Amino acid sequence: MSPPPSRRRLLRHAVAWPLGATLAAVGLHACAPPAPVRLALLAGLTGAISDLGVGVRDGALLAIEQARAAGRALELLEFDDAQRPEAVPEVVLRIASAQVAAVIGPATSSIAQAWIPLAQQHGLLSVSPTVTSHDFSGIDDLFFRVCASTHLYATQSATFAVQRRGWRRLALIRDDANAVYTRSWADFFLAQARALGAAVIEPVVYRGPLQPRLAHTVLQQALAQQPESLVLVASASDTAMMAQLARRSPQAPALQAAEWASTDQLIVRGGRAVEGMVVSQYFDRESRTPAYLDFLQHFEQRFRRAPGFAEVAAYDAAQVLLQALQQQTAGEALNATLLRVRRFNGLQDPIVFDAYGDHLRPLVMTEIRYGRFSTVAA
Numbered sequence: 001m002s003p004p005p006s007r008r009r010l011l012r013h014a015v016a017w018p019l020g021a022t023l024a025a026v027g028l029h030a031c032a033p034p035a036p037v038r039l040a041l042l043a044g045l046t047g048a049i050s051d052l053g054v055g056v057r058d059g060a061l062l063a064i065e066q067a068r069a070a071g072r073a074l075e076l077l078e079f080d081d082a083q084r085p086e087a088v089p090e091v092v093l094r095i096a097s098a099q100v101a102a103v104i105g106p107a108t109s110s111i112a113q114a115w116i117p118l119a120q121q122h123g124l125l126s127v128s129p130t131v132t133s134h135d136f137s138g139i140d141d142l143f144f145r146v147c148a149s150t151h152l153y154a155t156q157s158a159t160f161a162v163q164r165r166g167w168r169r170l171a172l173i174r175d176d177a178n179a180v181y182t183r184s185w186a187d188f189f190l191a192q193a194r195a196l197g198a199a200v201i202e203p204v205v206y207r208g209p210l211q212p213r214l215a216h217t218v219l220q221q222a223l224a225q226q227p228e229s230l231v232l233v234a235s236a237s238d239t240a241m242m243a244q245l246a247r248r249s250p251q252a253p254a255l256q257a258a259e260w261a262s263t264d265q266l267i268v269r270g271g272r273a274v275e276g277m278v279v280s281q282y283f284d285r286e287s288r289t290p291a292y293l294d295f296l297q298h299f300e301q302r303f304r305r306a307p308g309f310a311e312v313a314a315y316d317a318a319q320v321l322l323q324a325l326q327q328q329t330a331g332e333a334l335n336a337t338l339l340r341v342r343r344f345n346g347l348q349d350p351i352v353f354d355a356y357g358d359h360l361r362p363l364v365m366t367e368i369r370y371g372r373f374s375t376v377a378a
Contacts, residue, residue, distance in 0.1 A: 006364035018120050019152065032163070033073060036074050036302070037073060037075070037325060038073050038099060039075070039100055039207075039321060041060050041076055041077065041079065041103070041105055042079045042104070042111075043060075043081065043105050043106065044077065044080065044083035044108065046080055047081040050083075050144070051237075051264075052260075053107050055311045056105065056130060056311070057314070058299075059208075059315040060314040062299055064318060064322075071348065076104075081106065083108060083111065085113065085368070088114035093122075094120060099314075102124075102280055107129070107131070109135070109178060109180035110177070110178045110180050116136065119185070120141050125144070125334050126142065127145065127146065127192060127321055128310070129146055129148060129313035129314040130314075131145055132153060134151045134167070135186070138356050141357075143357075145358065146346070148362075151188050152363065154184075157189060157265075162192065164377075165229070167254060167277070168197070169200075169227050170231055171225040171227035172233065173204045174234065175207075175234040176205050177209070182233045182260075186233055209237065210237075215238070215242055223253070226251070228249075228253060228254060229254040230246055230253070231256045231257075234257075234260065235261060236260075236263045237265060238333045239270070240265070240266050240271075241269070241377065243273040245275040254278070255269065256279070262309055273372075274368050277368045279373060280365055281309045281314065281366060282364065283309050283312045283347075283348060284348060285373050286374075286375045287347075287348045291345070293349075315347060323341075324337045327341055
């Protein structure tokens, strides 16, 4: 027996309503924007040597902003390690809980030493723009980097000092607050300089950041060696302070600095005292590649200042991840994508990973002339 007409109408409405609601929900879901891919940035954004971390952040941020403007759904989460290795375990947990696809960073070797094993445990892929200690080379892990290691940079820096500049008696000062980097760099520099016939006494070691009294003591120990050249393996601020004191000395040795010091803060804080200083770094400020010139224009418009090595390397690190995400296949881990693709576009040179995620980024020698880094023939 069929229900009366009024009952049939009610049944039709009762069936039609959930079906309509379901279709509406499907439509809304189809129109909803995709969830953004989260990337983390790990660097020392506060503290005495935050110039490096801020540079890394700004370079990565520009890459993410440009990708978002092109329509990609991305989110960059900032994590400040304050250049304190003891803070890394807590930061690792925060990053892991944020469910990020990858991490841009860390920025220094001392943080990387604490970060890498913990990140490995949590399955966190990281691409560092500026960690160069050779201690992390040739290891099969989730750590990649777009720069080369201290083996290449320090060896070439020593060759430049001895063969190009003719310095035969060298003294070296290093800051062991970032010892994983400075010891590695100093060891390779000393070995190469001595192999080329130069006389180099054992390094003078301190733990930064420097205060004026400690800086004076450290410098006097180095100058007691009567060097032709003083090699400084320290942050930009510490290098600038030691340069100012060295210029007041009657000896007035030539000055050379490692890549760590090559931020604009070296010139800002050092002033005339850093004129003539030789500084190694891993990008060419005078490059005319179209990609770099375009980056330079947009960076200066966005941040009202010129980029340095940290900004350029961080932009490259972010771009590597952005390119890898586009080429990642279904079910493929992102680190596997990096190793499968291997070659990525960089601002000045291609980024090419070996089987361990290491890259041989070229070294560029510069000299500070008239308040700017000028490229010199290596």
